[in-house]
Amino acid sequence: MSQESDIRRLVNEAHPPRAADLAELHSLQKTRKERDTTDKAASLSATLKSSSREAGPRVVVREPKHLYLPQSPRSRAAAEAEQTDLIKEMFHEMGDIGLKPVVVYHNLSVPELYEHALKYEPSTHIVGQGALATLSGAKTGRSPKDKRVVKEPGSEADIWWGAGSPNYEMDERTFILNRERAVDYLNTLDRLYVFDGYAGWDTQARFKIRVVCARPYHALFMHNMLIRPTEDELHNFGHPDFTIYNGGAFPANRYTSYMTSSTSIDVSLKHKEMVILGTQYAGEMKKGVFSLMNYVLPKMGILSLHSGCNEGKDGDVTLFFGLSGTGKTTLSADPHRPLIGDDEHGWSDRGVFNIEGGCYAKAIGLKEENEPDIFHAIKFGCILENVVFDEETRTVDYDANRITENTRASYPIEHIENAKIPCVGGHPKNIIMLCCDAFGVLPPVAKLTKEQAMYYFISGYTAKVAGTEQGVTEPEATFSACFGSAFLMWHPTKYASMLAEKVEKHGTNVWLINTGWTGGPYGVGYRFKLRHTRAIVDAIHSGELSSAGYENMPIFNLQVPKAVPNVPSEVLLPSNCWADKENYTKTLSHLAELFVKNFKQFEDGGGHVTPEEAHRILEAGPRV
Numbered sequence: 001m002s003q004e005s006d007i008r009r010l011v012n013e014a015h016p017p018r019a020a021d022l023a024e025l026h027s028l029q030k031t032r033k034e035r036d037t038t039d040k041a042a043s044l045s046a047t048l049k050s051s052s053r054e055a056g057p058r059v060v061v062r063e064p065k066h067l068y069l070p071q072s073p074r075s076r077a078a079a080e081a082e083q084t085d086l087i088k089e090m091f092h093e094m095g096d097i098g099l100k101p102v103v104v105y106h107n108l109s110v111p112e113l114y115e116h117a118l119k120y121e122p123s124t125h126i127v128g129q130g131a132l133a134t135l136s137g138a139k140t141g142r143s144p145k146d147k148r149v150v151k152e153p154g155s156e157a158d159i160w161w162g163a164g165s166p167n168y169e170m171d172e173r174t175f176i177l178n179r180e181r182a183v184d185y186l187n188t189l190d191r192l193y194v195f196d197g198y199a200g201w202d203t204q205a206r207f208k209i210r211v212v213c214a215r216p217y218h219a220l221f222m223h224n225m226l227i228r229p230t231e232d233e234l235h236n237f238g239h240p241d242f243t244i245y246n247g248g249a250f251p252a253n254r255y256t257s258y259m260t261s262s263t264s265i266d267v268s269l270k271h272k273e274m275v276i277l278g279t280q281y282a283g284e285m286k287k288g289v290f291s292l293m294n295y296v297l298p299k300m301g302i303l304s305l306h307s308g309c310n311e312g313k314d315g316d317v318t319l320f321f322g323l324s325g326t327g328k329t330t331l332s333a334d335p336h337r338p339l340i341g342d343d344e345h346g347w348s349d350r351g352v353f354n355i356e357g358g359c360y361a362k363a364i365g366l367k368e369e370n371e372p373d374i375f376h377a378i379k380f381g382c383i384l385e386n387v388v389f390d391e392e393t394r395t396v397d398y399d400a401n402r403i404t405e406n407t408r409a410s411y412p413i414e415h416i417e418n419a420k421i422p423c424v425g426g427h428p429k430n431i432i433m434l435c436c437d438a439f440g441v442l443p444p445v446a447k448l449t450k451e452q453a454m455y456y457f458i459s460g461y462t463a464k465v466a467g468t469e470q471g472v473t474e475p476e477a478t479f480s481a482c483f484g485s486a487f488l489m490w491h492p493t494k495y496a497s498m499l500a501e502k503v504e505k506h507g508t509n510v511w512l513i514n515t516g517w518t519g520g521p522y523g524v525g526y527r528f529k530l531r532h533t534r535a536i537v538d539a540i541h542s543g544e545l546s547s548a549g550y551e552n553m554p555i556f557n558l559q560v561p562k563a564v565p566n567v568p569s570e571v572l573l574p575s576n577c578w579a580d581k582e583n584y585t586k587t588l589s590h591l592a593e594l595f596v597k598n599f600k601q602f603e604d605g606g607g608h609v610t611p612e613e614a615h616r617i618l619e620a621g622p623r624v
């Protein structure tokens with residue numbers, strides 16, 4: 001026997017071949033649990049029904065199994081050829097859309113979503129740290145002017161409409177027109193992705209959300225941002241409480257009534273549906289769910305808040321209120337305080353709970369040494385939206401803003417080392433209202449009375465930072481009621497009256513922290529150093545700030561601490577930081593006038609606070 005056959009025999013004896021050919025070897029690689037798809041196909045088809053077609057499309061859940069795992073050892077090429085033929089047959093050009101089957105990928109795993117995104121989306125890449133980097137297209141921030149809420153008898157009287165409100169009305173027929181447009185668009189695609197998840201960690205206030213989207217990245221985004229069901233919960237998920245149809249790559253018809261552009265983000269509380277057309281910015285889905293929760297939770301007596309939240313070792317909970325970009329995610333990520341959530345919470349009679357299952361951090365200027373928790377959360381499963389990276393090393397350049405200032409990282413909350421799961425906590429001991437002052441005249445920290453707390457909550461003074469909303473290219477002073485007016489569904493005084501009652505009942509301390517500018521306005525002064533802001537937050541948590549000495553800041557009548565550990569005392573009183581004291585006082589008075597002017601719209605109490613209470617709150621504001 002030749003030497004070679006000797007060697008082959010020896011090798012075979014030592015390592016007997018496990019497969020007759022490559023195709024069979026590949027088929028050994030993947031196992032698949034028997035998945036119960038029958039009821040899901042019916043439920044998914046119902047989700048994809050359109051209002052002018054009774055029967056939803058025939059839904060094939062995942063690829064036909066026999067194509068996925070060749071039963072008999074055949075060449076892989078033959079299996080793929082057959083798959084292509086079958087897919088072609090399923091989508092033959094002449095098919096009437098109502099009969100056309102839809103391949104729905106339902107609740108894919110993270111690796112599968114990675115594979116689909118990389119396979120079907122040219123703009124998606126794996127980058128350093130293992131995250132999935134992708135582009136959201138023309139829109140890289142929210143489009144608040146294109147938000148529409150359907151005026152419906154069941155909710156019309158509750159909703160905040162009119163001047164100052166973020167809720168632009170739409171009638172039901174127009175909602176259905178846009179819904180039909182989005183669903184028909186989705187039905188023309190070869191592949192759809194559906195993710196089922198929950199909003200609300202409080203099991204007594206938990207809502208089933210279904211997201212139907214065209215892009216794997218959108219499915220992965222909502223996998224990260226919603227609460228992920230267990231296998232059992234998925235098995236029994238049933239029909240969702242609320243459905244989001246994301247047809248964002250397809251424009252709205254600008255000639256449709258109520259449209260102001262080719263983008264439209266529409267919410268119908270009666271249909272329990274949200275429709276997205278003309279924008280692929282993933283944050284619209286997350287904020288659509290938040291708007292829904294901002295309606296249903298207060299209706300249940302639960303206060304919903306645009307806020308970050310963490311908990312100390314003694315169970316002391318802190319809420320960080322703030323408009324986009326003011327520091328909720330940055331400051332709630334604290335290695336000494338388990339994270340409950342970074343953006344959206346409910347406060348019930350039982351305590352606080354996170355509405356979401358993940359975090360959506362601003363990534364611009366991200367540095368490992370400044371924000372280690374967020375930096376380390378960027379790993380496999382995290383989405384990096386609109387970041388720039390080196391083509392070869394795939395190292396992300398977090399300082400690059402050539403696509404947008406509003407680069408984002410979306411990750412499941414478990415990516416934060418000391419996340420508290422389940423994301424619930426007791427009643428807050430401290431509330432920190434984050435204002436990003438673009439005028440540079442407010443102090444880095446002030447302790448608020450209860451009336452002042454209501455005044456600053458209703459006023460929501462801060463700066464819209466560049467990028468979070470379309471068209472905002474640099475920080476601009478703004479008044480955003482409840483530090484998140486874009487997402488409110490009730491009048492701001494509804495949330496303020498609930499907050500007042502809870503702060504009173506639980507003896508919560510309320511602080512105002514300026515994470516914006518000092519020493520001059522934006523462009524002249526400088527932003528408070530993050531390490532100083534963190535030191536202030538630490539002093540609040542240690543109790544040192546509660547026992548500090550205070551001095552009164554004129555015009556705004558704010559109580560400002562005289563000293564804070566690890567913070568230079570000269571930065572505590574803004575007048576010390578301005579070279580031109582006269583200009584400081586002029587600017588401070590100008591801001592006071594803006595506050596007084598803005599508050600006029602709330603003087604009648606908005607239907608949820610008595611005019612007398614509104615007057616008492618008004619007294620807590622600045623004097624002009």
Ligand SMILES: Nc1ncnc2c1ncn2[C@@H]1O[C@H](COP(=O)(O)OP(=O)(O)O)[C@@H](O)[C@H]1O
Nearest residue numbers: 324325326327328329330362515528529530533
């Ligand atoms: N003094 C400061 N306090 C908080 N954040 C700051 C400060 N200075 C700069 N920043 C930056 O501001 C941004 C705040 O973003 P983020 O925490 O995501 O805001 P939000 O969660 O409220 O939208 C981060 O990029 C952070 O690095």
Ligand SMILES: C=C(OP(=O)(O)O)C(=O)O
Nearest residue numbers: 142283323324325360468
């Ligand atoms: C995406 C958003 O969250 P954040 O408050 O972190 O900006 C937003 O508010 O638009």
Ligand SMILES: [Ca+2]
Nearest residue numbers: 329343360361
């Ligand atoms: Ca945030």
Ligand SMILES: [Mn+2]
Nearest residue numbers: 306323324343
């Ligand atoms: Mn937010």
